[in-house]
Amino acid sequence: MTNMMTQTNTFASLADSVREARAWSEPAWFLERRGRGARHFAELGFPSQKLEDWKYTNIKPVAEAEYQVPGDEASVSAGVLAEFEYGDLDAHRFVFVNGVFQPALSHLDKLPKGVTASTLREALTTDNETFRKYFGAQADIEKHHLTALNAALVQDGFFLAVAPNTVVEKPFHLLFLTTSDAEPAIANLHNVIVLGTSAQATILETHGAAQTHRYLKNIVTEIDAAPNAHLDRYVVQRESVENGWHISSEYVHQGRDSNVRSHSLDFGGDIVRHNIWAKLDGEAAEAVLNGLYMLRGNQHVDNFMWVEHTKENIPSHELFKGILDEHASAAFTGRIYVHKEAQKTDAKQTNQNLLLSDTARANTRPQLEIYADDVKCTHGATIGQLDEQALFYLRSRGVDPIQARNLLIHAFACDITERIRIPQVLDKAEELLTAQLGESK
């Protein structure tokens, strides 16, 4: 295999070679951060299950793999790309394959004045001021294992800056695909999204593999929403069910009256972990985190979130619903941290799991840490099976058992799916849910 960097064995040497390869093109501050990331990761390593925050996810296979960074030449066909599209959805499109931007597959329509949308690489080359200010501002490379690794190995990413009072109507569709003969492959991406005061944008992310191969996708996203900014985000995770490892680390900072709505839809992945650290840092800043996962086989998805309320009148809502079949497992940790100053907090956190088999497992930990006295915080978790009486009712009208089950499962999921505001994404979510449910009983 030509052009293939096949440095394996240690991450240190992987990181060194990335730095050497990039030294000619990257600014000093960026290279310096790579170095720090590498050093911190050398100390931190991959998280072990002994850590409270990682208790329910065994990433040993991820930690022990000897990764190779695939070369820059890989791409995917239009046919493969079409699989990850959403009907007739009209969107700006950024395609990354193995962490490498694909200009030929991407297109950016005319943007309103005051909007910058580019790759991370371009933002570096043009020395974009906003990028420099926000890149790495929240991502914690000292404490967060995978974020440190990402800093050392980051290849590219998406950068969006929307000027105050500017609305971008058309969604940005970011496709992060992998394809490689090199196994296990690794891709590291870092996205930065900056919304100015009263700015609005919609971002749709799709993750998947174009080919069957073992890989780790390690992705960091930093979001800064200025006062009254609105961001709608959809992350459709369709990584390889058998071979895809996906770890995301998201950092969100929200100003007064801002509104960030995130929807994660997990259908794929072998080992998946989503981390969200959200700081609601202005009065009435609202965060909505929704998640749906439908897993089977030996899939595992772990949603971990830390939501910090620092000011008064802040609502935050987390609703995560999971459907688990066969040997699938899921974990949920939702921590709401309410500062002393955050009076009138309205926080609601719910995790509900539907187990379709005796061997599926769910671990759920909604947690509240409250230092203010005038707050409304509720949390709840359920793990249950399909309602037998409801099944009997449907079947007694002639609906066959598979359809009856699917009706109830879609009904269970609809609390999440009905919040999807892009009809094409909603249709796709329903379609993926049905496909993932399969025909098994």
Add this chain to the structure above:
Amino acid sequence: MLEIKNLKASIEDKEILHGLSLQVRPGEVHAIMGPNGSGKSTLARVLAGSDDYEVTGGEITLDGEDIIDLEPDERAQRGIFMAFQYPVEIPGVSNTYFLRTALNSVRKARGEEELSGGDFLKLAREKAKLVDLDPDLMKRSLNVGFSGGEKKRNEIFQMAVLDPRIAILDETDSGLDIDALRVVADGVNKLRNEDRMIIVVTHYQRLLNYIIPDHVHVLVGGQIAKSGDKSLAEELEATGYTELEREVRNAATANT
């Protein structure tokens, strides 16, 4: 014809039906009356194929076919319909979508073509009139937020759409005021025809003033204690169930 012979059924190892026999011919309406806990709902749910119950003896045949081993959906596809005493609320499943799915599987089983969304809506609107069902309820989640009366109307509405060979109505009258009762009974009467069999399960005689049965059976302690024509219902209205219950108890002690 529906033939039940010496049916024994248990729930959680407790026998509820102790050898029950009943024959319903096409076009007939049978009323099954009886005190609370006598096994009326058990009979209805066993006929519909609920797997909460185990049939430990006897036979059930519909037009000569043994149905005991059939699943609930297979029974529905053969034309068995049971209106629930307590219709189940199912959030997130739309009434219309569910009923179209149900109708189409029943039609498929009958070798009929599936109905398109438009044709189904036309049919549904027409049948909703039969029980004066608020068309808005069709769009809502199945039985969620329905009043007691609306739930019962919805059951009969489903019956009208599914056009069953045999309908078992389990206490469709309970919880209905007199006006609602009349509407529901009228709906059922319009669904009477020379082929359809109907079993009306009720605790009270009241409903039978509106749906006039051909035969009346009294279920006591999991057995049919008495059968007769519609005058039996009137008789019971006057005497109550206590006398019959005592007789059944005495007979049971005499046998041991």
